[in-house]
Amino acid sequence: MSGDLPDYFFRVRxxxxxVFRVDSENRQRRIEMDQIAVVNIRNGDIKPHGDRQLSDTDLGAIQDWMQDRRQVLAEREMDDIHRAVDYLNMTAHWAQSRATExxxxxxxxxxxxAMHDLRTVLVRKKAERMNIT
Structure with missing residues (x-):
């Protein structure tokens, strides 16, 4: 393990x-993680753990993590959608060439x-975009 530990650890859920504050500067030289908050990405809530008061440094680190996490999740979501297109294409090939009755x-x-539902949503969204521009 590297000698430089982060100040905070985020146990993703x-x-x-x-959110944990990381401390290795103690007499036993053990890594201690003290929970300081719970973060909700969907609504942006940051709730201090117990009676804690979060410092400006704590809040800044948490907000930076939330921004980075939202970006990662958005990138993953788009990757999942592109994979879904691939799966649809592979499913069409499977149905045409290998599927049994x-x-x-x-x-x-x-x-x-599922495809009818998807098509309905995509057509409606496309129509909305065409009316806006």
Whole structure:
């Protein structure tokens, strides 16, 4: 492990993170992590843990992390969408070239409904964009 530890550690969870202050400057030279806050990425809430008062430095580090985390999540979301396009293409190839009658029977209705729903949303959003510009 590197000798330079960060001042804060963010234990990621689905909606944000638990925030810990990292301390290795103690007599035992052990790494101690003291929870100082809970962060919610979706609504931007920063809740101090227990009776804690967060310093401006704490809040700044948390806000920087939240901004970086939102960017990472947005990039991942777009990557997932691009992968979905690939999966749709691979699914079309599978259905045309390798799928058995039983396999097609198993997935056709679900795929058609999902694709119909997606198409409806995309067409509506496209129409909205065309009316705006």
């Amino acid at each position: 689905e909606n944000g993170a638990f 039983a396999q097609l029977e198993d997935v056709t209705d679900d795929l058609l409904m």
